[in-house]
Amino acid sequence: MLLRQPWVMPLVRICLVSAFLVGGVSKLLHFDAAVAEQVHFGLQPGWLWAGLAIFVEIAGSVCVITNRFTWLGAGGLAALTLVAMMVANNFWRLEGAARFMALNSFFEHLGLIAAFVMVTYLASGERRSRV
Incomplete structure (x- = not known):
């Protein structure tokens, strides 16, 4: 079965966080644009929110990809996503x-x-089943 192949879950974890990892690196390389994006959405101070987003996107992605402290990395990325939902997707x-x-x-x-x-x-x- 395909899902039991040892390379499948690492690939799935990479795919899950790919937008965050690319976004975090892009924000890091273009910090002024990242700050402007945060200010555009009303998040002040923009430099603080940009720095926080970069840290969470990169560190959280690494946690999920390596399957270490997954709860922390995934939780951080979920919280960042929730903030983005409320700020950028305010359909109401x-x-x-x-x-x-x-x-x-x-x-x-x-x-x-x-x-x-x-x-x-x-x-x-996975951790429980290995013990």
């Missing part, structure tokens, strides 16, 4: 096509948070 304030797009993105992010809960649960089961 929009109308028309903008509301539709924000609503869709809101629920995509909600699904991503659920995936982080699942990866944490699976990681804890």
Whole structure:
């Protein structure tokens, strides 16, 4: 069975966090743009929120990929995603096509948070089964 191949779960973990890892590195390399993004969404001070986002995106991704402190990495990424949902996908304030797009993105992010809960649960089961 494909799911039992030893390379599948590491690949799935990499895919799950790929947007965060790429985003964190990109923000690090373009810190001024990362600060401007935070300010655009009303998060002040922008440099603090950008730095926090970079740290969580990179460190959280590494935790999930390496399957070490998965609960902490996935939890941080889920919290960051929740903040982004509330700030950037505020569909309740929009109308028309903008509301539709924000609503869709809101629920995509909600699904991503659920995936982080699942990866944490699976990681804890892997640890129990190895003991």
